[in-house]
Amino acid sequence: MKITDITLDRLRLELSPPFHAAWDPVPRRHFDATIVRVHTDEGVTGIGSGDSMDGFDAFRHLFVGEDPLDITRHVRAIETANFHGGYYWPLEVALWDIIGKVAGLPVSALFGNVARKVPAYASSGELKSPQERVATALRVREAGFRAMKIRIDRDRADEGIAAVRAVRAELGPEFKIMVDLNQSWRMAGDTAPSADLATTRRTVARLAELDVFWVEEPLPYADVDGFKQLRAENPGLRIAAGEMHHSATELLRYLEQDALDVYQMDVVLAVGMHRARTIAEVAHLKHRQFTPHSWTNGIGVLANLHVAAGVGGGPYFEFPYDPPGWTPERRDFMLAEPVAVDANGDLEVPWKPGLGIELDEEAIARWRIG
Known part of the structure; x- marks a missing residue:
């Protein structure tokens, strides 16, 4: 061939x-x-x-x-x-x-076939007031999710923490809450400084009191010692990062220095499927977790899902979902059917040869720009 x-x-x-x-x-x-x-x-x-x-x-x-x-x-x-x-x-x-x-065979079977489906968490994308975030969290739970991730702006930490507190009060202790501080990388042209380590330490400590499952990307990637300090100071929560870290060797250095609890390299944006699998296997051997970032489109979601299910990633898989601003219909506009979770909030691997991608050729023709 x-x-x-x-x-x-x-x-x-x-x-x-x-x-x-x-x-x-x-x-x-x-x-x-x-x-x-x-x-x-x-x-x-x-x-x-x-x-x-x-x-x-x-x-x-x-x-x-x-x-x-x-x-x-x-x-x-x-x-x-x-x-x-x-x-x-x-x-x-x-x-x-x-x-x-x-x-x-499905690609997940070639990668190890540990799981046929994985519990998904609803990954929010927008900053919302405590009242708006509670409303979204209720919709998330009604859709079957048992966990969600809330974004916090470093310049509006009090409002973000208030949103987490409100969701915890409304949905109770069984509902898992992750928090993303988005401090590890920047969009092109965004030169605003990250929150300093002292400020971040205070923010993470406050989130720990709310029984947050993990805090994601709290520091720039270069601050490996800072990641280790946050982990040491907050044994009740996990520190997650690595979604856009393009260096497989640097991710291995994180593992060698035991900087993170959860490794999140995106297989379509960061290090690829083959390398992500290797790093995930090493993480598992060191009793650490792998659950990839998946904020692209439905094809990217499926690629990350196959690797995660293949190697036994988890305990939750990222599912971009923050209605009405971000929905599966927007995210997967090029697919015949949007990728969706089941009634229990699980994301099932398509049991088809390859990745199980079914394109909508009419949508591709309609929205093609080059």
Whole structure:
């Protein structure tokens, strides 16, 4: 089998009303997605998505003509291309989709097949008042979720903590609450400083009193000692990070220094599926957890789900969901059906060869911009 071509469909869904992402100072008036298709001489086509694939045309020749099943070779080639261009992990997703289709198995089975489904947590995306967040939390619980993540603005910590306190009071001690401080990385052009370590220590300590399950990305990635200090000071909660950490070796250093409880590298944005699996296995050997970030689109959700279910990630899987601003219908506009949780809040692995992606070709034609 040989790769005959790699094609990209660039899509843009207009958002009205706009989505006010907590980590982005600019309201999002559109949602972009790039669909990667790897074509082969045997008629098997792999599909991937996630990062934008900007600049990939200069590297297409590294893969066309090669056997798509030579996955380790391709991962190494993607890493060399990443150094000189963007982050091309959606290509690896499409290659794994081919491998699963050729094997006649879901990719999760190839990655270990630990679980057929995983409990999901509703991952909020917007900053909301305590009253609005309680209303959303009630909708989340009604949808079947047993856990949710709340965003907190470093400059409005009191309001964010009040939202957590209100949700805890309304939904009780059995409902799990995670908190994301979004301090580890920045959107392009956002030069605002992170909260200093002393301020973050106070914030995390206050959240610990509310029985928060984990605090996510409380510090910049470079502050490994700060992560370790937060863990040592707050034994009753977990510290999570790594969603956009592009260096597999740095993530291994985190593991060597025991900096985190939960490792969250996104397989379509950070280090890819193959490397994420390796780091997740090491984390498990060290009695630490892996539960990937999945804030892209439904294809990215499925790619992360297959790796998480394959290696036994958890205890919860991130499901971007914050109605009405962010819904599965917006997130998965390129799919025939949005990825959805069941009535118990679990996300089931599609038991089909490959990743189980079913595109909506009419939607792709409608929203294609390049």
